[in-house]
Each structure stands twice: as C-alpha cells, then as structure tokens.
Amino acid sequence: MNNDELVKTAQAMMASGKGLLAMDESNPTCNRRFAALNIPQTPEMRRAYRDLIVMTPGLGDCISGAILFDETIRQKTNNGTEFAEALQQAHIIPGIKVDLGARELAAFPGEKITEGLDGLATRVREYVKMGARFAKWRAVITIGNGIPTAGCIDANAHMLARYAAICQDGGLVPIVEPEVLMDGSHDLARCAAVTAEVLHAVFDQLYLQRVILEATILKPNMVLAGLSCPDQPGVDQVADATVTCLLRNVPAAVGGIAFLSGGQPAQSASSRLNAMNVRWASKMPWPLTFSFSRAIQKPALDIWAGKEANVPAAQQALLHRARCNSQARQGRYKPELEKPVL
Numbered sequence: 001m002n003n004d005e006l007v008k009t010a011q012a013m014m015a016s017g018k019g020l021l022a023m024d025e026s027n028p029t030c031n032r033r034f035a036a037l038n039i040p041q042t043p044e045m046r047r048a049y050r051d052l053i054v055m056t057p058g059l060g061d062c063i064s065g066a067i068l069f070d071e072t073i074r075q076k077t078n079n080g081t082e083f084a085e086a087l088q089q090a091h092i093i094p095g096i097k098v099d100l101g102a103r104e105l106a107a108f109p110g111e112k113i114t115e116g117l118d119g120l121a122t123r124v125r126e127y128v129k130m131g132a133r134f135a136k137w138r139a140v141i142t143i144g145n146g147i148p149t150a151g152c153i154d155a156n157a158h159m160l161a162r163y164a165a166i167c168q169d170g171g172l173v174p175i176v177e178p179e180v181l182m183d184g185s186h187d188l189a190r191c192a193a194v195t196a197e198v199l200h201a202v203f204d205q206l207y208l209q210r211v212i213l214e215a216t217i218l219k220p221n222m223v224l225a226g227l228s229c230p231d232q233p234g235v236d237q238v239a240d241a242t243v244t245c246l247l248r249n250v251p252a253a254v255g256g257i258a259f260l261s262g263g264q265p266a267q268s269a270s271s272r273l274n275a276m277n278v279r280w281a282s283k284m285p286w287p288l289t290f291s292f293s294r295a296i297q298k299p300a301l302d303i304w305a306g307k308e309a310n311v312p313a314a315q316q317a318l319l320h321r322a323r324c325n326s327q328a329r330q331g332r333y334k335p336e337l338e339k340p341v342l
C-alpha cells in the first residue's frame with residue numbers, strides 16, 4: 001500500500017461528524033465486564049454482543065471506524081458474514097487491536113510495558129487480508145509515588161513507534177495510544193505534566209522511527225484530575241488543560257486525534273469533548289474526535305445483560321451515545337440531548 005492510501009484512510013477515519021468505536025476489549029477485559037452483569041463468559045456470548053453492536057441500524061452515520069479484537073475478526077455475525085465485511089457494509093472502516101496487552105515492566109515496580117512486536121509484520125499482513133485498514137496499540141502509564149519513570153515512558157514510546165512503523169509498512173494506519181490512567185489522587189496539573197512528558201517522548205520516537213504523521217492517529221487521554229483527587233475541575237477547565245497540552249506537544253501534521261474515555265462517565269466524556277470543540281475550534285490544526293469504548297458501550301451492555309430480547313433497546317442506547325459523541329465532535333452537544341431513561 002502506498003502512503004497516499006494510508007493518508008486517505010486516516011482522513012476517512014476522521015470524517016466530519018464521526019468518530020471511532022473501540023470494541024476491541026481483550027477476552028479477559030470483556031469477560032470481566034460480562035461477569036459484573038452475570039453474562040456467561042464464552043466466545044459465543046462475546047460474538048453475540050459484538051453482533052449487537054455491528055448490526056445497530058444507523059451506526060455508520062456517527063462511527064467512521066471500529067476497532068476489533070483478534071477473536072472477533074475471525075468470527076461471523078448472526079447472518080454468517082465476517083465482522084470486517086459486515087462493518088464495511090455498514091460504511092464503517094474495520095480496524096484491529098494488534099498489541100498483546102500490558103505486562104509488568106521488569107525492574108520498574110508498579111509500571112507496565114505493552115507487548116506484541118514479535119511477529120507483528122506477519123500478523124499485519126494477515127489482518128490486511130481479512131479487511132482491516134487500521135490498527136491500535138495501547139500503552140499504559142500510571143501516575144503514583146515516584147512514577148511514571150523516564151525508563152517506563154521511553155520504553156513504551158519506543159514500542160509505540162516501532163509498532164506504528166511496522167503497521168504503515170504493512171498497509172495499516174496506526175492508532176498510537178499512550179494512556180495516562182485516571183487512577184490516583186493526583187491533580188489536574190500533574191496529569192497535564194505527565195501527559196506532556198509522554199506525548200513529547202512518543203513524538204520523538206515516531207520521528208526517529210520515520211513514522212508518517214499524516215497517516216497516524218493519536219489516541220490520548222483527556223487531561224483530568226485523578227479519580228480520588230478531592231479537587232475535581234469543571235468541564236471547561238478539563239477542555240482547556242487538554243487542548244493546551246495537545247497544542248504544545250502534538251505536531252500539526254498528525255492525521256487526527258481521537259480520545260479514549262478511560263472510565264469517565266459517558267455524559268462527562270461527551271461534555272468535555274464538546275467543550276474542546278466549542279472553545280478551541282479555530283486554534284486546532286487537527287480534527288478532534290472520540291475513540292471511546294466504555295463511554296459508548298456501557299449503557300448498551302447494561303441493558304443487553306446477555307438477553308436476546310434486550311437487543312433492540314441496547315442498540316438504541318448504543319446509537320444514542322454514538323449520536324451524542326458525534327454532536328460533541330462538532331461542538332453541538334447539549335445535556336438536553338440526553339434522554340431521561342439513559
């Protein structure tokens with residue numbers, strides 16, 4: 001694949017009024033969410049849940065691309081269509097999570113490194129044949145006492161850049177996701193400082209590894225106070241801290257920015273994304289949208305609860321959150337859009 005096609009795919013992922021849907025929870029993560037709702041943790045239930053999502057009528061009006069897990073891209077919808085093909089039929093670009101998860105970083109207690117570079121070029125070739133057009137790799141950075149260390153940030157940044165270069169070489173647009181976690185009691189300023197340091201290291205490494213920025217999507221955390229910080233900032237404060245941090249550390253050439261939700265309440269994620277697009281629209285060199293998993297899926301998963309009869313109501317809830325975030329991506333979201341039942 002040539003670079004022009006990669007750039008075109010990145011642009012299509014950032015299509016006006018749309019965002020990305022992360023539905024690539026690994027089996028352990030998906031099983032944990034199922035277990036909390038007493039849903040059987042089987043390949044068939046995971047498939048049925050992904051069928052519910054992909055077959056939601058109208059999803060392609062708000063969602064430009066969906067990220068699948070390895071198990072899902074090998075499964076079929078209820079009507080026997082491969083998931084990647086079903087997404088294309090819904091005008092949604094299929095993507096694939098290619099990292100193999102975060103593990104303890106040797107010699108750095110409390111910190112993690114994401115694995116999956118071994119054999120990646122071969123897997124990328126296989127995923128392209130299966131219809132995937134973009135990929136995702138998530139690195140995890142924890143804020144705590146004396147962490148993150150430079151050792152952890154640099155190791156993760158290097159892996160992200162090697163992954164991105166391998167994907168572009170094989171024909172996939174890389175989503176580069178360095179997630180600074182919300183867990184902890186740190187304040188907004190500390191999250192801003194750590195996010196800046198991480199982004200700086202990531203773009204240094206992307207440059208060194210010759211990654212084409214125009215064919216790369218950044219998936220960052222929003223700049224937030226830690227979950228247990230007593231001083232919680234307002235929506236506009238989060239929007240300003242986040243965009244300021246991005247403007248200082250993300251080159252203008254990057255194809256687009258699509259946030260993770262990180263466990264924020266669904267409506268907060270929409271309000272904060274909206275505020276960024278309202279307050280900073282004229283200053284931003286890149287499109288700013290969403291690549292949420294929990295902030296789109298959670299209400300739908302709660303309603304579905306593993307029961308066939310609940311599928312239509314769950315699909316409605318999913319579409320509702322996708323529409324709210326589509327509005328937020330355009331700076332048109334209003335809390336009144338939220339229906340009381342959701």
Ligand code: 13P
Binds near residue numbers: 138261295
């Ligand atoms: P959340 O939106 O639930 O944080 O998930 C996004 C994601 O894809 C994590 O890798």
